[in-house]
Amino acid sequence: MPVYKAPVEDVMFLLNDVFPIERYNNLPGFAEATPDMVEAILGEGAKLCEEVFAPLNLTGDQEGCKRNPDGSVTTPKGFKEAYEAYAAGGWMGLAAPEEYGGQGLPSALNTIMQEFVSSANLALGMYPGLTQGAIAALLVHGSEEIKKTYLPKMVEGVWTGTMNLTEPHCGTDLGLLKTKAVPNGDGSYAISGTKIFISAGEHDMAENIVHLVLARIEGAPAGTKGISLFVVPKILVKEDGSLGERNGVSCGSLEHKMGIHGNATCVMNYDGARGWLIGQENRGLAAMFVMMNEARLAVGVQGLAQSEVAYQNAVAYAKDRLQGRSLTGAKFPDRPADPIIVHPDVRRTLMSIRAFNEAARALVIWTALNSDIAHRSSDEAQRQSADDHMGLMTPVVKGVLTDLGFEMAVKAQQMFGGHGYIEEWGMSQFVRDARITMIYEGANGIQAMDLVGRKLGKDGGRAVMAFFNEVAAFCQENAGDENLKGFIAPLEQGLNHLQQGTMWFMQNAMARPDNAGAGATDYMHLFGLVAMGYMWAKMAKAAHARKAEGNGVAERMDAKLTTGRFFMERMMPETAARLACISAGADTTMALPAEAF
Numbered sequence: 001m002p003v004y005k006a007p008v009e010d011v012m013f014l015l016n017d018v019f020p021i022e023r024y025n026n027l028p029g030f031a032e033a034t035p036d037m038v039e040a041i042l043g044e045g046a047k048l049c050e051e052v053f054a055p056l057n058l059t060g061d062q063e064g065c066k067r068n069p070d071g072s073v074t075t076p077k078g079f080k081e082a083y084e085a086y087a088a089g090g091w092m093g094l095a096a097p098e099e100y101g102g103q104g105l106p107s108a109l110n111t112i113m114q115e116f117v118s119s120a121n122l123a124l125g126m127y128p129g130l131t132q133g134a135i136a137a138l139l140v141h142g143s144e145e146i147k148k149t150y151l152p153k154m155v156e157g158v159w160t161g162t163m164n165l166t167e168p169h170c171g172t173d174l175g176l177l178k179t180k181a182v183p184n185g186d187g188s189y190a191i192s193g194t195k196i197f198i199s200a201g202e203h204d205m206a207e208n209i210v211h212l213v214l215a216r217i218e219g220a221p222a223g224t225k226g227i228s229l230f231v232v233p234k235i236l237v238k239e240d241g242s243l244g245e246r247n248g249v250s251c252g253s254l255e256h257k258m259g260i261h262g263n264a265t266c267v268m269n270y271d272g273a274r275g276w277l278i279g280q281e282n283r284g285l286a287a288m289f290v291m292m293n294e295a296r297l298a299v300g301v302q303g304l305a306q307s308e309v310a311y312q313n314a315v316a317y318a319k320d321r322l323q324g325r326s327l328t329g330a331k332f333p334d335r336p337a338d339p340i341i342v343h344p345d346v347r348r349t350l351m352s353i354r355a356f357n358e359a360a361r362a363l364v365i366w367t368a369l370n371s372d373i374a375h376r377s378s379d380e381a382q383r384q385s386a387d388d389h390m391g392l393m394t395p396v397v398k399g400v401l402t403d404l405g406f407e408m409a410v411k412a413q414q415m416f417g418g419h420g421y422i423e424e425w426g427m428s429q430f431v432r433d434a435r436i437t438m439i440y441e442g443a444n445g446i447q448a449m450d451l452v453g454r455k456l457g458k459d460g461g462r463a464v465m466a467f468f469n470e471v472a473a474f475c476q477e478n479a480g481d482e483n484l485k486g487f488i489a490p491l492e493q494g495l496n497h498l499q500q501g502t503m504w505f506m507q508n509a510m511a512r513p514d515n516a517g518a519g520a521t522d523y524m525h526l527f528g529l530v531a532m533g534y535m536w537a538k539m540a541k542a543a544h545a546r547k548a549e550g551n552g553v554a555e556r557m558d559a560k561l562t563t564g565r566f567f568m569e570r571m572m573p574e575t576a577a578r579l580a581c582i583s584a585g586a587d588t589t590m591a592l593p594a595e596a597f
Helices: 008-018 035-063 079-088 107-141 144-156 284-320 344-376 380-414 417-421 427-437 444-455 458-477 482-508 513-549 554-571 574-583 587-591
Strands: 159-164 180-183 189-199 208-217 228-233 235-237 243-246 249-254 265-278
Touching: 008 035, 008 344, 008 513, 035 079, 035 107, 035 427, 079 107, 107 144, 107 159, 107 208, 107 228, 107 265, 107 284, 107 344, 144 159, 144 208, 144 228, 159 189, 159 284, 189 208, 189 228, 208 265, 208 284, 228 235, 228 284, 284 344, 284 380, 284 427, 344 380, 344 513, 344 554, 380 417, 380 427, 380 444, 380 458, 380 513, 417 427, 444 458, 444 513, 458 482, 458 513, 482 513, 482 554, 482 574, 513 554, 513 574, 513 587
Parallel strands: 159 208, 180 208
Antiparallel strands: 180 189, 189 265, 208 228, 228 265, 235 243, 249 265
């Protein structure tokens, strides 16, 4: 049975030393989030994930979801009780406004909890995760009546939420969608159409499911300019808030998938279902993008989460599995062989995963704190700067952390040799579950194009220039710090490569857009490497400061510094290769005629 221990200690280092959470006490919800309180909250969350969610991960994968003859869906054994424990603990409303029953705490804490939940049981964690995304969209764009009707029950966790975008003929290009909305004359609309790949679309864990559905009102303009967003409950809600009759929405079938078997991925049929407009007519994408951006960051966290749990199990196996002798002589002469963790290539693999995990976690928390500033600060300049950061980093966090999260899960599986290919060890599940994160909420090629095609030039390049300036300023300020000697020079070189790649696009992509398309993924990963390198430099500075204080943390900080140096020596140099690929342009990529493939 696979194991999982939530990395609370590492998170607290980030929140206390790298991005001190007390600096944010001027923001609503942060004053109550003292370091001791945060540690206590995360400790309880870790306990739920380790003791309740994680034991159901393997069994949920093996059992999967079942669609019943009446169209209802039964989730794997234990899922309903685990979800109820999550809801009863108040975790759904951790960062939600108090006026709707939430606790109003920093959203960064919810992001951290999402990592723990996704490592413990990704399929189960998707049910509350999607609900929190729906809550975010309703908070921003819902009318007062809609918020009053739906949010308290969703925040309480007795109702869950979904988002319905994709149709059989329509994925990335939402302008092609055909689901229609016809006014009923009483303020509601009749929604008809079919949506596919709807995660948590039908299940037995909540008394109602609140669907957010993209549809086109009759007579609306073609393309994305004519799309509206509707709230369509599974069961209609009466004026007094109680549940009424079943709405015209049903699960037509369940998808048979590579992974996340414990999550119900549904084909949803809307047959004149009653729905209510969210926001303005024909502005549905703007409203849905609130949820999509929340989801994209959450999916980036899922990539990290699968890498983390896979790493923990690979380390445990590497310490236990006896194979061969160390190249420098037997380390355990009393045993028939040494554990495989003595071998350099095993160490290289494990260090690669660990170095990614710690940098990715820092990047996630840095971005989550910026989200809190963007949504809670009273300072307009701070909000703008934080919003710029969020827009720039969302495709990086989603694309890079899921690409590498899958890659690291595969590396961890490799540690098991043939046992990694056998289902009972659980490593196959981590790989299979990680694979979807590269696809849903916008496939990673789309994330790369969003970064290069939209985010770089947005507002005259204001966001990317702010990032360049921040990293350059950090390098300049710490250039003379002997402790950071192994961090600053590689970071400066990586930043230089990123700036060169940005300039190459400016000079070569306007006249020929294919150059941007051909180099977008390499640019996204180059950006991700520099962002993670920056995180390691900040962590290294904080680790040296902690060592200087004493308090018995030297061994732990030394391990962190060694991991950071590994990243800078063995992973950061990839920026040069990424730049070379970008600079090669699109000629050979686009040269073959389609019939030659």
